[in-house]
Amino acid sequence: MNIINCKIQIYKEEAVIFKKQTLLQGAFVLMISGFINRTLGFGLRLILVRVIGDQGIGLFQMVFPIFITFSILATFGFSVAISKFVSERISKNNYCEILKILKIAVIFAVITGSFFTVILYFNAPFVANNILNNAKTELLLKAIAPALFFVTIASMFRGFFQGLRMMAPTATSQIIEQITRIIVTLIVIKTLLDYQLKYQVTGAALGISAGEGLGLLTLLFIFFKVKTDIIQQIQPTANTETSWSLFKELIKFGFPITIGKVVASLIYSLEAILIPARLQAAGYSVSQATSLYGQLSGMVLQIVHLPTIITVAVTSSLIPAVSEAISANNHQRFQDHYQQALRLTIYTGLPAAVIFFLLPEKICSILFGYPQAGSILQLFALGAIFLYLLQILKGILQGLGSPNTVVINSIVGLVFEVVLIYFLVSQPNIGLNGAIIAITIRFIVITILHFISIYRKVNLTLDLKQLILKPLLAASFLAISLTPIYQYFWRLNQNNLLSTILAISIGMIGYLLILIITRGITSKDINRILN
Secondary structure, three states: OOOOOEEEOOOOOOOOOOOOOOHHHHHHHHHHHHHHHHHHHHHHHHHHHHHHHHHHHHHHHHHHHHHHHHHHHHHOOHHHHHHHHHHHHHHOOOOOOHHHHHHHHHHHHHHHHHHHHHHHHHOHHHHHHHHOOOHHHHHHHHHHHHHHHHHHHHHHHHHHHHHOOOOHHHHHHHHHHHHHHHHHHHHHHHHOOOOOHHHHHHHHHHHHHHHHHHHHHHHHHHHHHHHHHHHOOEEEOOOOOOHHHHHHHHHHHHHHHHHHHHHHHHHHHHHHHHHHHHHHHOOOOHHHHHHHHHHHHHHHHHHHOOOHHHHHHHHHHHHHHHHHHHHOOOHHHHHHHHHHHHHHHHHHHHHHHHHHHHOHHHHHHHHHOOHHHHHHHHHHHOOHHHHHHHHHHHHHHHHOOOHHHHHHHHHHHHHHHHHHHHHHOOOOOOOHHHHHHHHHHHHHHHHHHHHHHHHHHOOOOOOHHHHHHHHHHHHHHHHHHHHHHHHHHHHHHOOHHHHHHHHHHHHHHHHHHHHHHOOOOOHHHHHHHHO
16 A cells, blocks of 8 residues: 555546445345345354353353444544545545555554554453453453454455445455354364353354454455556545545544444443343342343344344445535435435334234244243334434434534433433343333434434435335234234144244235335335346
8 A cells, every 4th residue: 555645547437446336236235245144143143042051142242342342442433434535535536545544544453453452351350350240251351352453454444445335345254254253163162062151152252353354354355456456547646635634534533433332332331231230139140130131132132133234234335325425515315315224224124123023932932942032022122123223323424424413312322221221120020121121212212313413414305105104004014914824824834933934924025015016115226226
């Protein structure tokens, strides 16, 4: 990346390297990879539940928020900032600075990634004993520490490719990362089957480190192939911002994103600490509290987050698309992006919530062998749609250049959740249900605040018939038909797995048909993906 003062002489929309994808095309690529990754990850989770149990899952879920917090501090929001700034420069035909931005970000990532990796590794005993209050997590923290270095650098390259509206490199690296994680995790766990639980769980942490490492190597390989073609199209020029000026821009935009992500990570960390503690205050033993938290975070939340395969993909594609539209002062394009993102989220999140509510025990039994977690899933389903909406709305606000607003809204939601967890979970007659209520209230509060914030910034008109009435009509059919269809097939074959799959499949076919008949889904939507 030694050529940083440059002017691109030839930029063609059809060029392979810089061929931009539409919002739905980019989202579709990430959805496919997200589906593959989530399927592979779920397969691994199913094995882990059966090998290390809910206590082992609970231990891992206690450590993971700490890892996420450190990775957020290390990346400092630069991945989102890169995506936004690169897309903005492309919209203004200023291609000179994209390599320069990446170089600054990677140097920063190497420094911060190394620093926080060392901090986490050597302070693992303190974190385990004084923050997580569980000595068994020390080895897990040390095993997952190397992943910090890899994920910090990898996030910069992913942000760079997303800013170019190229989602395939991110998708490819994530799939390779997941496959590596599975292989390493299973090998380590099999080797340590005769050892204590804390050693077995370490396999999952080592798998993450190995996966992130190979994912980074994949991104580097793709980048150097891309870089060669970029350099062939550029020549030196003095008309670029200084490195210091670009660095200050990245810091200015990245800081509030970091705070926002720290708040999000703090939420998970507080849940990992506060929920088990308040369950113990309600009269549960340490092992009972850990098991219940394992069912909540390691099982139910994993199921509820399944539709985020779509929302995360849309958000990653949405941030550069919105930034580009706003930078080009194209209000209509922004409104189209907004409408498309909301429709896709509601059309997929609503039926998922219906399925989770009506077949909770059956889903938890099939996936994890824990039908008792079904009651947790059923209660969570009531507010699941707000989780999916808030992710999309967060991406829109970041694309609008308002990460500070995301932080403020998230903090308000966090306050609601913490207060409710503290007072509700410790009540013996409420227990874990109090945590579910508190988390759901957070989803709702943040979603409402995000909606208000967007409408204060941009004057929008949305098609409520497409966004609400048509999906509600289709979801009503799904809600009415799902249980009878399941019962019909259950009487025929007495097989829970087959009956559940058939009920969901037939119900979803009916759901989609109603959307097509009512023109909730049109040929224009399909063309946006294919063309």
